[in-house]
Amino acid sequence: MDAKMFREFGKAAVDFVADYLENIRDHDVLPSVEPGYMLQQMPKQMPESPEDWKHILSDIDRVIKPGITHWQSPNMHAYYPTSVSYPSIVGEMLASGFSVIGFSWICSPACTELEVVVMDWLAKFLKLPAHFLHETEGPGGGVIQGSASEAVLVAVLAAREQAVRRERERQPELSESDIRGKLIAYSSDQSNSCIEKAGVLAAMPIKLLPASEDLVLRGAALKAAIERDVAAGLIPVICVATLGTTGTCAYDDIESLASVCEEHNVWLHVDAAYAGGAFALDECADLRRGLDRVDSLNFNLHKFMLVNFDCAAMWLRDANKVVDSFNVDRIYLKHKYEGCTQIPDFRHWQIPLGRRFRALKVWITFRTLGAEGLRAHVRKHIDLAAQFENLVKADSRFELVAPRALGLVCFRAKGDNEITSQLLHRLMERKKIYMVKAEHGGRQFLRFAVCGMDPKPADIQFAWTEIETQLTQLNLEADQQPLENRKAGEIAELTQHLTGLQLQMDETLQR
C-alpha cells in the first residue's frame, strides 16, 4: 500500500469511525452472535496476495461490527466506562504514524518529555500533592502504564523488593528466601481481582481483609491484621487501598490506613482507577483526603478523561524505589541525568522495556477538551447517575443497595435475588442495555454505570424504561404460572444463557 492509497483508506476509515460513533444508538449494545461465529466465516489461512482496502473495510462492517460489544454506546452500563473521544482517536493514529519506541530519552525525546508534561498537567488538574509532580524537586513523578493491573503490579513488586532489602539489613541472620517467605500484603475484599492477581504474580500473599458493613476498608482492620501477622513473624509489605471499588464504588479510608502504614513502614498504594477522575472537582475534594500520605496511586484515563485504553496514569512519591528495584542496566548505561525525574528513563518505571507514545493522545485530548471540558464530562456522569438514582427511588418495586457514587448506581428489585437475576437475564436477552450484577452480603444487585462516549439524559430514560418495563413484564408472566414451575424452568434457562454469555461478575470488572 503506498501513501496515495493510504490517504484514501485512512480518510475512508475516518468517515467509518465518525459514522459508527454518530449512529451508535442504532445498534443493540450487545451483539447477537454465538461463540465461534467468526471462525466459521474466516479463511483458514491469510491470503497469499494483497487484497483491496475497500474489500477489507466492507468486511469490517460485515464480520467485525456484528461481533462488537459497543462500549461507546450510551446504552453500555456494565463494568465502568471506557470512553474514547475524537481527539484521542486522532492522537492514537498520529502516534502509530510516528511509531517510536520510547524506552529511553534518545529513542525519541518528545516521547519521554511529553509524558512528563502531561503527567504534571494531569496531577495539577486532579489537585494531587506537589511531591507527585516531575517539576517539583525530588524523586516523585508520574508515568503512563498500560493498565491499572500493571500499575498495581509495579507498586506491589517495588514494595516487595524494598522490603526485602530493608529486612536483609535489619535481620542479617535470615536468608533472602526466608525473608521472602514471610512477606505479606493487604487489600480489601472489595478490591479488584487484579490486586489478588498481583499477589499471585509477585509470589506474595495478599490478604483480602473484610471491608466494613459500608464496604469501606479502614485503618482499624488493617492494624489488627498487621499486628496479628507481625506477632506471627510475618513482614507486612504493602496495602493496596481503593478509591472507587469495582462493586459499589466505595472509598477506602485513606487517612486511617495511612496512619497504620506509616507506623509499620508499609507501602500504601491507592487504586483510584475510576474515582480518580473526581479529584478534579471541588465538590469531591473529600476524596483526596490522605493522598499526601500515600506512596503511589493510579487512575485510568479511559474511565473519565476520554483518552482511549490503554492509558493508566500512575504517580510515585519516590520513583527511585521502583527504578532501584527494576533496573537491570549495566554500569556503562548510567548517565548524567540519572535520578533526575525531569528526564526519567521510564523503562525502569514499568514492567516491559518497550513503550508506546501514549502521551500524544493524552496531550491532544486535554488540549481539545480543555480543563473545563474534562470537568464537565465528569460532572455529566455524576448528574446522569443522579437522574437514574431518582428514577429508582421513585419506583417502589426497586431499592438502592448503596449510596450513588459518582456515575454508579447499585440497585435491585425488592424481594429475593431471583427477581433481580431474572430481570438481568431478560435484559441481556433483549440486548438493549448492558449491565452486570454483583453481590454483597448475600444480596445480588445490578450495577448501573454511566458509560459511553457521549451519554445524554434521554439515554438514561431509555435505560430506565427498558428496566422497569421488563420488571413489569416479568411480574405479569410470573402471575400466569405456578410459582414452583416458574422457578425451576427459568433457573435452568437462566443458567444456560448466563454461561453462554460468559457473564462477568464483579471480580472481573474492567480496568
Next chain:
Amino acid sequence: MDAKMFREFGKAAVDFVADYLENIRDHDVLPSVEPGYMLQQMPKQMPESPEDWKHILSDIDRVIKPGITHWQSPNMHAYYPTSVSYPSIVGEMLASGFSVIGFSWICSPACTELEVVVMDWLAKFLKLPAHFLHETEGPGGGVIQGSASEAVLVAVLAAREQAVRRERERQPELSESDIRGKLIAYSSDQSNSCIEKAGVLAAMPIKLLPASEDLVLRGAALKAAIERDVAAGLIPVICVATLGTTGTCAYDDIESLASVCEEHNVWLHVDAAYAGGAFALDECADLRRGLDRVDSLNFNLHKFMLVNFDCAAMWLRDANKVVDSFNVDRIYLKHKYEGCTQIPDFRHWQIPLGRRFRALKVWITFRTLGAEGLRAHVRKHIDLAAQFENLVKADSRFELVAPRALGLVCFRAKGDNEITSQLLHRLMERKKIYMVKAEHGGRQFLRFAVCGMDPKPADIQFAWTEIETQLTQLNLEADQQPLENRKAGEIAELTQHLTGLQLQMDETLQR
C-alpha cells in the same frame, strides 16, 4: 469536538502522517534537541478552554516532530526494526474507534475471535508446529501480548507456578517458601535484559550462562549448570533461549537445549522476538529446528511483520498451564467454554486484565500485504543487509565480527576499540544515521540493522558512504595531531557526548 470536526481533523492527520512518512528522508534520523527542550516550550498547566485542532496539529510540527527519533526512517539502523505500515496505522485508528476492552468473549466477541484467527494465520505462515494452533484439538494456542518482555515474563511466571505445584507434590515435607527459595532459571549471557528483569520481577534468579565462542547457548552448557544446581539442592524451572540475540542475532541451539529440558522437566521458552519473522522463509527452515519441542515462544510483529508496536505474538503448547497459574476468578465465573482454546479467555493468558483490540491491525495488515508481501519484506531486509555486508568486506579498513544474520551486520573498524568508538561518536554527532554499539570478548563493534518502513538499496549505500567517509575523516584528523593529545581530548569529548545522548548499549536493545 463533534463528528464533523473529527472528520476534518482526522483527514488532516491522515495527510500529516502520509506527508511525514513519504518525506521521512528529509529529516536527520536523530533529533537535534537537548534534554529538557520541550519542558521549556510547554505551558505549565493544561489549557482551561478547548483549543482548535489546527493549532494543535501545527504544534505537532513545531514541538513534537523536532524531538522525534525517526524509527521509520531508512537511516535508522539502531536496535532492531520497529516498522509500521499504512494498513497497520489504519487498523490502530479503527481499533480506537471501537475502543472495546476485550477481557472476555462477551466484552466483544470479535476481539477474542479475530485474535484466534490471526494467531492461527500467523502460526501457519511461520510454519510453527500444529500444536500451537487454536484450531488443533488440545490446549495449545497463540495470544497477542504487549511486548516481548511481557511474553517472557508470562512464561517465567507460569513455569514458576507449575514448578511450585509439582514440587509440593513431590516433596510434601517442604514448605512453599522453602520450595520457592530453591527455584532457579537459565538463559544465555547474550539474551536481552528483559529476561534478567523477568527473573527480578519473578523473584527467581535467572543464571545467565556464558554462550560459546560463537555466542550460541547449547545443551551441554545448560546440562552442566542444571546438574550442578540439582546437586546443590536447587530446582530448575525454565530455560529462556533466544533465536536472534540482541547483540549479534545469534541462534541458540534449540534441539540440544530441548533434550536437556525434557530430561529435567524444565520449561523451554524461545524468545524469537526478531528472528521469528524468518520462520516463514523456506531458505531459513533451519531456524525452526526444535520448535516442536518447546513449551512457548514469542515473536514481535513490529520487527518483521509491519504491524506497529505494541504487538508481541506468543504461542503456548499448553495454555492451561498459564491459565491455571494466573486465574483468580471465582467459581461462578466458570463457564462452558472453559478449557476450549477456540474461545479462550485471553485475560488469563497475560499479566493485565484489560486488552486492546490489537488483532484488528494485524488482520488488516496481513490482508493488505498478503503472505507474499510479508515474505518479500523479510527477504528485502536480508538482501539489504547482504548489500551492506559486501560493502564492509570490500573495505580493508573494516572487519565483520560475526556472520551477517538476517537483517543485521556486526562490524568494526580494524584496530583498537577507540577507533570504532570515535567513529560512532562522529556519526551520532552528524545524526545522518543511527547505530548502537555492542561489545563481546573485549571487542567493541557496531550493529547495522536494516530498519525503517521502506528501506531501499540507495539508503544502504547512503549509510555506507556516511560511515566510510567519516572513518576517512577521522583518520585524516588523527594524522594531524600527536597521538597522546588526541586520545585524551577526544575521550573527554566523547564521554560528554555519549552521556548526553544517553547512548543505549546492547543490554537495552528495543523489544
